[in-house]
Amino acid sequence: MSDDDTIDPADRGKLIAAEYVLGVLGAEERREVERRLAQEPALAAEVAFWEERLGVLADAVAPVTPPQHTWSQIEAAIPAAAAARPASLWQSLAFWRGFGIAAAALAAASIAALAYIGLVPATRTPLMATLAGTSGQPNFVAAVTATGDNLIVVPATLLTNDPRAIELWLILPNQRPRSLGLIQPGQPIHLTIPPDLAGRLTADAALAVSLEPPGGSPTGQPTGPVIASGKLTSL
Amino acid sequence: MDADATRSQLAAALVRVAGGDRAALRIVYQDTCAKLFGVCLRILKDRSEAEDVLQDVYVTVWRKAATFDPGRASPITWMVAIARNRAIDRLRSRTGGGRLEPIEAADAVSDPAPAAVERVELAQQHQRLARCLEELDARHASAIRAAFLDGATYDELAARMNVPLGTMKSWIRRGLLKLRACLER
Numbered sequence: 066m067s068d069d070d071t072i073d074p075a076d077r078g079k080l081i082a083a084e085y086v087l088g089v090l091g092a093e094e095r096r097e098v099e100r101r102l103a104q105e106p107a108l109a110a111e112v113a114f115w116e117e118r119l120g121v122l123a124d125a126v127a128p129v130t131p132p133q134h135t136w137s138q139i140e141a142a143i144p145a146a147a148a149a150r151p152a153s154l155w156q157s158l159a160f161w162r163g164f165g166i167a168a169a170a171l172a173a174a175s176i177a178a179l180a181y182i183g184l185v186p187a188t189r190t191p192l193m194a195t196l197a198g199t200s201g202q203p204n205f206v207a208a209v210t211a212t213g214d215n216l217i218v219v220p221a222t223l224l225t226n227d228p229r230a231i232e233l234w235l236i237l238p239n240q241r242p243r244s245l246g247l248i249q250p251g252q253p254i255h256l257t258i259p260p261d262l263a264g265r266l267t268a269d270a271a272l273a274v275s276l277e278p279p280g281g282s283p284t285g286q287p288t289g290p291v292i293a294s295g296k297l298t299s300l
Numbered sequence: 301m302d303a304d305a306t307r308s309q310l311a312a313a314l315v316r317v318a319g320g321d322r323a324a325l326r327i328v329y330q331d332t333c334a335k336l337f338g339v340c341l342r343i344l345k346d347r348s349e350a351e352d353v354l355q356d357v358y359v360t361v362w363r364k365a366a367t368f369d370p371g372r373a374s375p376i377t378w379m380v381a382i383a384r385n386r387a388i389d390r391l392r393s394r395t396g397g398g399r400l401e402p403i404e405a406a407d408a409v410s411d412p413a414p415a416a417v418e419r420v421e422l423a424q425q426h427q428r429l430a431r432c433l434e435e436l437d438a439r440h441a442s443a444i445r446a447a448f449l450d451g452a453t454y455d456e457l458a459a460r461m462n463v464p465l466g467t468m469k470s471w472i473r474r475g476l477l478k479l480r481a482c483l484e485r
Contacts, residue, residue, distance in 0.1 A: 135355060
């Protein structure tokens with residue numbers, strides 16, 4: 066393939082990411098870029114830059130409604146929910162330890178949370194959630210008391226110096242997120258669950274944490290980035 | 301509902317998909333399938349192939365939802381990237397890499413200004429990109445748009461716009477470098 070010699074070699078290295086996103090590379094070159102993406106964070110960041118910037122060009126494409134049967138075929142192709150994800154918190158913990166990230170801090174937070182729920186007589190199955198960021202790094206451990214109306218959130222890693230407020234959300238199936246209140250990056254915090262939600266914290270629910278303006282989300286819905294999330298798991 | 305709420309609702313649905321929630325995937329599908337089908341169809345120019353790829357896209361979304369970072373990418377942009385990658389891979393895997401329809405005349409490629417932006421959330425970014433594209437040589441900008449929308453290779457673009465391959469590469473590469481400098485300003 067003939068190349069343009071007048072382009073600076075340093076620029077050529079960056080160009081490959083743009084060419085990949087633009088879609089001008091052949092099949093073999095695309096595979097080569099994808100192989101490198103897993104190992105080269107700088108290249109991955111460059112690809113993300115172009116995906117975000119060039120992505121808006123897709124606005125020029127008219128939407129076309131796909132045929133009705135497409136959804137049922139997708140549904141048939143994805144595994145049943147129960148089989149799709151790690152079954153227990155402990156499997157998840159082992160998974161994260163495998164990465165060697167903050168394992169000690171996570172273990173300490175888990176023990177603190179377990180000690181807390183252990184103080185309450187067990188009238189129902191206790192629930193826990195490990196809230197991880199997208200890197201898989203656990204940021205918080207949350208435990209629901211056996212009475213179902215209290216929640217303790219323990220930070221597992223020193224999270225951020227970000228001045229924004231950290232807000233905890235309950236995500237129930239088919240519903241908009243509900244705020245459970247603000248939490249702290251540096252200390253365990255105890256939240257009272259609103260009475261209408263107290264019975265709804267089940268293994269179907271998930272918790273998520275977002276960064277919000279001081280004082281919390283002005284809209285009642287997450288407005289900033291979701292920095293950690295995880296499903297509630299029965300112990 | 302305003303644009304931020306739409307975006308955060310889609311992001312929240314993706315978070316639930318990451319947790320294995322099939323109902324959430326259905327919400328994501330309903331909100332985005334027409335957009336993504338349009339993107340696949342534009343690249344593949346073939347309905348049945350585009351349908352196949354669309355299924356594959358949502359199975360990929362199901363598997364990869366945990367890698368979506370709402371702090372770094374908009375949910376729709378993340379999904380458009382998956383759809384384009386799948387459609388382009390399918391296009392390249394066709395025997396001989398050929399297209400199903402004849403290559404259009406060069407003047408048909410000078411893509412019109414982008415249609416009205418349907419999602420306000422991206423309007424600002426869209427304006428910025430449009431402004432930066434305007435700073436480029438018109439032919440370079442036109443080649444970049446055509447490459448993105450149709451997933452065409454350098455060879456195809458060179459044939460379409462009737463210039464040597466080396467010229468097309470140079471147009472697009474110079475255009476991309478200039479675009480990057482402008483977008484970073």
